[in-house]
Amino acid sequence: MSFLDEHYLLGSETAVDLYESIADLPVVDPHNHIDLAEVVENEPWDDIWAVEGATDHYVWQLMRKRGVPEAKITGDATNREKWDALADVFPDFAGNPTYDWVHLDLKRRFGIDKPLNADTADEIWAETKRQLADDEMRPQQVLRDMNVEVLCSSDDPTSRLEYHERAETEVEAVDVRPTWRPDRALKVENAAWETFVAELDDVTAADLSDFEGFLDALAETHDYFADHGCVACDVGMGTDPVSKPVSDERAGDVYAKARRGASLSDAEIRDYKAYLLEFVGELNSEAGWTTQLHVGAVRDYRESLYEDLGKNAGGDVSTPDVDLVDGLDYFFDCFDGETEIVLYTLDPTHYPSATVVARAYPNVSIGPAWWFNDSPMGIENQLERVAAVDLLANHAGMVSDSRKLVSYGSRFEMFRRTLADVVGEMVERGRIPYDNAERLVEHVAYDRPKELYGLSASSTQ
Known part of the structure; x- marks a missing residue:
């Protein structure tokens, strides 16, 4: 089994078949904490930290656990500095669902298969920034792409x-x-x-x-x-x-x-x-x-x-x-x-x-x-x-x-x-x-x- 391949989390061919039957069903989400202003205003995100880290206290907690200073989590560091700090410690998140979620986001939304780490941080930052400039990556379109x-x-x-x-x-x-x-x-x-x-x-x-x-x-x-x-x-x-x-x-x-x-x-x-x-x-x-x-x-x-x-x-x-x-x-x-x-x-x-x-x-x-x-x-x-x-x-x-x-x-x-x-x-x-x-x-x-x-x-x- 390869990283996040079609058998991800599926222990049998029966499970694979069952997942295929529900993978493309629409998402019905009866409880969330969405920033609806972000959706309605539909402005583009500036960078991948704004997408993945700026509002996610799951990410913040794990960064703190690996010794990242608060300035590079919720403080006054630049988004690029925060992204680099996240990438430096991200391999240590393995086993926590945050590791899965971020990598699934990168793969499903941006087509990026490479694991996030210090060596790939620059490339992922640049590629996601390029894609985020496209109108197809604005909040409303992303919701539609996720079939919400x-x-x-x-x-x-x-x-x-x-x-x-x-x-x-x-x-x-x-x-x-x-x-x-x-x-x-x-x-x-x-x-x-x-x-x-x-x-x-x-x-x-x-x-x-x-x-x-x-x-x-x-x-x-x-x-x-x-x-x-x-x-x-x-x-x-x-x-x-x-x-x-x-x-x-x-x-x-x-x-x-x-x-x-x-x-x-x-x-x-x-x-x-x-x-x-x-x-x-x-x-x-x-x-x-x-x-x-x-x-x-x-x-x-x-x-x-x-x-x-x-x-x-x-x-x-x-x-x-x-x-x-x-x-x-x-x-x-x-x-x-x-x-x-x-x-x-x-x-x-x-x-x-x-x-x-x-x-x-x-x-x-x-x-x-x-x-x-x-x-x-x-x-x-x-x-x-x-x-x-x-x-x-x-x-x-x-x-x-x-x-x-x-x-x-x-x-x-x-x-x-x-x-x-x-x-x-x-x-x-x-x-x-x-x-x-x-x-x-x-x-x-x-x-x-x-x-x-x-x-x-x-x-x-």
Whole structure:
């Protein structure tokens, strides 16, 4: 087997055949962190660092691990200096999925087969810079070349979705939809919560002086997103997911106390979050949206990195210390059969609990191997667990979860190849016939996410 050849990640001819049956299916990406302004404005990238490194904290973390100074990662060094620094250490990334993704990007998007290292850095820089000057390498065309059919961004409820409105007429052949992400509304313990309330007040007609007005304002933004083609809500649950019955009076009292700037007890914070999570679920159920729950991220764990660079810089971690079964039991029961729920768990030790929960509730689906698990090993382990405990046919499919546009193709390719290999092994071991396996991989790779997120209807564009 040669580097990134047709057998890449495929351990049998059966797996090769299965992958060929899904390789060219359109990409349906229900969860990402795309810079939609970049897509709509459609300006060319200046160089390969802007494409591969400027927004990718996966790349940043690994460069730090190999001793690259921060100035050549997120600092004031030139893009060429950053690219050279990346190339110097890139061979050491071998085994990490970032090594695969970048090389897949170079091969699929630029036709470059050579591995990235200090000796090839100049040649790859020059060749990619030449190609990036071509109109065919602008963001919108790259999306079309990657066969992206649907992408759902992640958006704060206070967003007016200006770029989504422009995308309706300025982005051809790609169905661009927002996703309502009310994390800031739930995080009443954060100093920035009051800022969110003020911003919500600015964009809605409701009176936020009391809790009922606050809920009305959130519902107004929910309707606004629905009018712009939204089909999903995404909630970051952190490490302490909590759902339980909380009275209107109790939640209102906590809201009033928070608005006065008074300190809240842990019990008050938990009660407020539980009430609001149920309210969000009700909004989603009424609108027919899919609710995505991301559980287990420990944000800003590396304190010095957060202090120097802020959030999303590569300082987040996972922990097994999360009780999602007790924490989300009430939520699952409230919306049993009422709304589709996709459960993402960051620590792989939660897969046993997550899969048995999904098995118990037909409307709960396991989301793709998320973040630190988005690798051939992580995807394979998760798919095998879902197949053995729940149903692989009910897996939610793949999402890019990426801020880097060009990586959508490589991430979906890695998933689809691993899916084909996992199912191909079932065929090789005599567990399922080939025709059933072919239907299964096609379903998980394409039909299932469209069905789950209600994307079978025609594009809003």
